[in-house]
Amino acid sequence: MTAAIRTEHLTKIYGNRLIAVNDMNLTVPEGAIFGLLGPNGAGKTTTLRLLLGLQRPTAGRAEVFGRPSGPNAVAVRRLIGYLPTHPNLPGNLRPVEYLDLLGKLCRLPREERKPRIASLLRAVGLLGLTDQRIENLSTGETTRLGIAASLVADPPLLIWDEPTAGLDPAARRFTLDLIREMGKSRTVVVATHILGDIDHICDHVGVVHEGQMIFCGPVRDMKRRLRRDDFSLELEGNGDDLRRLADQAGQVEGIAVRIQDERTLTVEVCDGRPRASALAELLQLVEPNHLTLQAVHSGQNETENAYLQLLQEDEAHGFQRFDFQTQRKVVAAEGNPPA
Amino acid sequence: MPLRAILQHDLWGLYQSRMVRVWLAATALLAALLMMTNWVKVPSAPLIAIVLFPYLVFPWFLVVMMLGVNPTSGSRADAMADGFLCRPVTRYECLLGTWLARLVLVWGVYLVVAVPAAAIIVFAKRPVPDDGVTFYGVIAAMGVVGLVLALQVSLGFLMGTLLRRSLLAVAVLLLAWYPLNLVLHAFSLEEFSPISLSQSLPTLLRQPWQEDPAAETAKVGDLEAMQKTIEWISSFGAPSKPPAKPGFFEQAEYEDFSLLSVLMGYGIPTLLSIALATVCFNVRDF
Numbered sequence: 001m002t003a004a005i006r007t008e009h010l011t012k013i014y015g016n017r018l019i020a021v022n023d024m025n026l027t028v029p030e031g032a033i034f035g036l037l038g039p040n041g042a043g044k045t046t047t048l049r050l051l052l053g054l055q056r057p058t059a060g061r062a063e064v065f066g067r068p069s070g071p072n073a074v075a076v077r078r079l080i081g082y083l084p085t086h087p088n089l090p091g092n093l094r095p096v097e098y099l100d101l102l103g104k105l106c107r108l109p110r111e112e113r114k115p116r117i118a119s120l121l122r123a124v125g126l127l128g129l130t131d132q133r134i135e136n137l138s139t140g141e142t143t144r145l146g147i148a149a150s151l152v153a154d155p156p157l158l159i160w161d162e163p164t165a166g167l168d169p170a171a172r173r174f175t176l177d178l179i180r181e182m183g184k185s186r187t188v189v190v191a192t193h194i195l196g197d198i199d200h201i202c203d204h205v206g207v208v209h210e211g212q213m214i215f216c217g218p219v220r221d222m223k224r225r226l227r228r229d230d231f232s233l234e235l236e237g238n239g240d241d242l243r244r245l246a247d248q249a250g251q252v253e254g255i256a257v258r259i260q261d262e263r264t265l266t267v268e269v270c271d272g273r274p275r276a277s278a279l280a281e282l283l284q285l286v287e288p289n290h291l292t293l294q295a296v297h298s299g300q301n302e303t304e305n306a307y308l309q310l311l312q313e314d315e316a317h318g319f320q321r322f323d324f325q326t327q328r329k330v331v332a333a334e335g336n337p338p339a
Numbered sequence: 340m341p342l343r344a345i346l347q348h349d350l351w352g353l354y355q356s357r358m359v360r361v362w363l364a365a366t367a368l369l370a371a372l373l374m375m376t377n378w379v380k381v382p383s384a385p386l387i388a389i390v391l392f393p394y395l396v397f398p399w400f401l402v403v404m405m406l407g408v409n410p411t412s413g414s415r416a417d418a419m420a421d422g423f424l425c426r427p428v429t430r431y432e433c434l435l436g437t438w439l440a441r442l443v444l445v446w447g448v449y450l451v452v453a454v455p456a457a458a459i460i461v462f463a464k465r466p467v468p469d470d471g472v473t474f475y476g477v478i479a480a481m482g483v484v485g486l487v488l489a490l491q492v493s494l495g496f497l498m499g500t501l502l503r504r505s506l507l508a509v510a511v512l513l514l515a516w517y518p519l520n521l522v523l524h525a526f527s528l529e530e531f532s533p534i535s536l537s538q539s540l541p542t543l544l545r546q547p548w549q550e551d552p553a554a555e556t557a558k559v560g561d562l563e564a565m566q567k568t569i570e571w572i573s574s575f576g577a578p579s580k581p582p583a584k585p586g587f588f589e590q591a592e593y594e595d596f597s598l599l600s601v602l603m604g605y606g607i608p609t610l611l612s613i614a615l616a617t618v619c620f621n622v623r624d625f
Contacts, residue, residue, distance in 0.1 A: 014624075052425050055624040071430050071621060078427040088418040090348070092355050104344035105426040153427070 002030040004157050004187040005051060009060035012046050012211075020046040022211035023060070028204065030065075033183035035198035035219070036191040037307060038208035044191040045085065047208065048159050052082055064157065078106065081150030083160040087142055091135030095126055095145050098134060099152055106153035113152075120148040125174070140171035147178065158188045164197055176200050199303045207310050214314045222306045230268045231279065232260065237291035245289040252281050263294070341428045345436030346443075349410070353444045362402050366452045369393055374456060382470035383460050384541035387477065390456045391484050391540060394449055395533035400516070401509075403445050403488055407495020408508040410437040411620065416503065420625035434620050438496055438613065445488050453481060476544040479598055483543065486605045487533050493612035500619040529596065530604030542596045 005028035012021040021043045028034045036044050049055045051062050053069045053076065062069045069076045089098060096117055103113035121127050124144040129137065137145065143163065150158055163179070164172045179201050182188050192198065198205055198219065205222055207215040215222055235242060239262055246265060249257040254273030258266045269278045279296070286293050353359050370390050377386050393399050409415050411434075423433045457477050494516075498508035523532030529539040 049625065054420050054424055056622070074427045074429055077425065080425075082425040084421045084425070088414070088421040090352065090418070090422060092352055093348075101344055101348050102426060105341045105423065105428050107340050107427070 003063075003066075004028045004030040004032070005034075005062070005064055005189065007047070007051075007060065007062045010047070010050060010057055010062055011059040012043075012050060012055060013058045019211050021050065021057075024208075024211070024213050026206055026213055026216055028187060028189060028206075030187050031183075032204040033179065033188045033190070033202045035202035035205045036189060036208060037193065037195070037198055037205055038191075039193055039311070042193075042208040043211040044193075044208055045161055046211075048082075048161055048189070048191055051159065052077060052080060078153060079155050079157050081153065081155040081158045083143075083146045083150045083158075083163055085162040085165055087146035087149070089134045089142060089145065089149075091133060093134055094130060094132065095121060095134065095137075095148075096130050098145065099148060102149050102152045108153065116152065116154070120151055123151075124148045124178075139166045140168060143167060143171070143175065147175070151182075156186055158182055158186055159191075160188070161191045162193075163190060164192065164194060195304045195307055207307060209311055209314045212314075215310050219303065222310070223303065230266065231275075232297045233265045233267065233282070233286075233293065234263055234295040234297065235265060235286065235291045236263065236294050237289070241289045241291050245285055245291060248285050248289070249282055252278070254278060255282065341426075342432045342436050345423060345428070345433060346440050349437050349440030350443060353406070353440060358402070359406075359444065359448070362399070363448050363451070366393070366399065366448060370452050370456045374460065379466050382467050383465075383472040384470050384476075384544040386460050387457050387472065387480065387544055388537060388540035390460070391453060391480065392537045394453070394484050395487055395537045396520075400491055400533075401513075403491040404495040404498075404512050404516075405505075405509055406441050406445060407492040408499035408505050408512070409495075410441070410499070411496060411616070412499035412503050412505045412508055415505075416499075416625065424625060430621050431617065434496075434617055438492070438616075441492050441496075442489055445492055446485055449485065449488060450481070453484070457481070470541075471545045473545065473547050475548040476546045479546065480540050480543050483536065483540075483598070483601055483605070486602065486609070487536065490605050490609045490612070493609045493616070497612040497616040497619070500616045500623065528604075530600045536601065539596050539601075543598065546596070546598075 005026065007024050007026040010021055010024040010026070011019075013019050024043075024047060026047070036047065038044050046055065050057050051064060051069050053071045053073050056071065064076045065079055067073065067076050067079075093101070099117040099120065100113060103117065108116070118127075121130060124147055126141060126144055126148065129141060134142065134145065143166075147160070147163070150160065160179070163175050167175060176197060179188055179190060183201070183203075190197065190202065202219055204217065205215070205219045206213055207222070235245075242259060242262070242265065246257050246259050249255060249265070249267070254270040255278050256268040256270065258268075260266045267278070267282060269275050283293065370393075373389050373393075374386065377389055381389065394403075410419060419433065419437070424430065461472055461477065494512060495508070498512050499505065502508045502511060520532050520534055524534040526532075527535050527538075529535040
């Protein structure tokens with residue numbers, strides 16, 4: 001498998017005070033739609049800026065299609081179309097002028113530049129706004145222009161930092177559809193903390209927590225790590241009946257029940273109890289309580305749960321991870337194979 | 340192509356900015372005011388020096404430094420990172436493009452006002468005696484002032500890159516520039532102090548392209564003899580008067596003015612500032 005992006009022990013420490021990226025090893029396969037997931041301040045943007053050469057790593061290295069990135073690595077940046085979180089675009093220019101400027105920066109000849117600008121503006125739905133100055137565009141329109149800007153040089157790798165931030169639902173849907181479309185012919189890296197976006201579009205995911213990559217692999221592998229010991233029942237009936245059902249279900253062995261809202265009961269099956277028999281026992285209580293079963297959901301918000309579980313595990317096992325790494329480094333230094 | 344694109348883009352953005360337009364209008368207005376108030380009493384060389392004084396010392400120094408500080412500090416630096424540095428452009432191209440844009444703009448504003456002003460002063464018929472301003476002297480004086488402006492832009496660039504905060508950079512420049520300028524002026528070092536340079540401009544303005552040393556010595560000797568005669572005649576039978584205090588632009592101590600020393604005095608720091616700014620810009624995180 002060819003890697004579009006590879007980092008090895010990538011570390012960024014600001015002024016010996018703040019560790020933004022901590023010994024990060026990341027591999028993004030070529031052709032993947034890769035979601036870089038993490039809470040605010042986890043180090044996602046810093047990682048992307050290190051890849052672009054906007055920042056210098058304190059230690060480690062980053063490669064894009066096998067080429068090392070750096071402040072003057074023009075060849076690397078020619079392969080990347082970057083969309084920053086809140087694109088700081090020159091407000092005095094019009095969309096066509098801005099894209100033309102970027103085309104010149106990318107050394108595109110005029111005969112190639114001009115038709116591409118027109119088709120890009122059409123693709124992102126800004127053809128009707130070409131006479132407006134950028135400072136007069138809305139957040140969604142600015143993001144769409146930023147997306148067009150990242151595509152000017154037709155790069156094989158797109159790095160979009162929180163592309164759906166601040167967008168209304170229609171603009172968000174448009175952006176996600178576009179990412180899916182782009183992913184058919186390119187490698188796309190999307191940094192976000194919005195789990196719904198990852199669920200919709202990504203096939204690979206990297207979870208960053210406190211500057212460290214705590215999971216990197218296919219989305220299905222992340223979901224597989226999730227303990228599937230809960231489901232929810234969607235019921236129709238009045239609230240008193242639902243509460244009575246919850247009381248009765250609470251007495252069933254190995255089941256913990258919680259009323260989520262007026263219509264939904266969340267059921268957690270304890271370790272050791274088969275889920276099927278627990279569910280069967282619970283369903284027998286529905287009709288006697290004058291309730292009608294509408295639906296049974298299992299594994300909803302899988303990505304969100306898997307993500308939160310990863311973060312919890314990381315926090316709980318932080319010292320173990322530290323010990324392991326220390327041990328590995330010591331062993332490597334001594335030249336002995338790890339046990 | 341990227342360098343030219345950045346230069347054009349920055350220049351266009353600067354041209355459209357309100358600050359630059361107000362500055363252009365203010366320079367024209369100030370030059371006109373200075374010329375009108377001194378039109379009938381000041382000879383050509385000191386009058387041109389008076390018109391050029393605001394570029395060298397105050398107030399345009401402030402505007403020029405601010406223009407230099409701006410692109411590499413504060414939110415403009417972030418815009419530069421998002422706009423240019425994440426594209427296939429080297430940091431050298433980016434820095435050189437933005438520096439050149441500012442330099443071209445500053446020189447443009449300066450020349451648009453100073454060249455017509457100097458032409459009017461030299462060619463207009465005024466009720467003051469001709470003091471021998473030469474074409475070479477005007478060109479050299481304009482060039483020297485342009486060089487000082489280049490130094491100001493470059494120092495602003497350096498401080499903006501080093502300190503990253505526009506206001507802090509401007510404050511440091513102000514606090515360093517004027518005291519240093521005054522100290523150097525105390526030693527009449529026109530090679531390093533723009534205050535001294537502004538005083539020496541009349542001398543430069545009267546310099547011919549090539550001087551004949553013999554003729555010059557004779558001329559100075561004749562002048563001295565004539566001056567002594569006049570003084571003797573005027574003091575004959577009259578109470579002795581204290582010698583008149585020379586005006587700011589009529590200092591005699593710059594007669595040994597050397598254009599080469601001045602060019603090196605301002606040129607080398609300009610190059611050093613740009614080199615240091617490039618190094619700082621290259622190791623900096625965005």
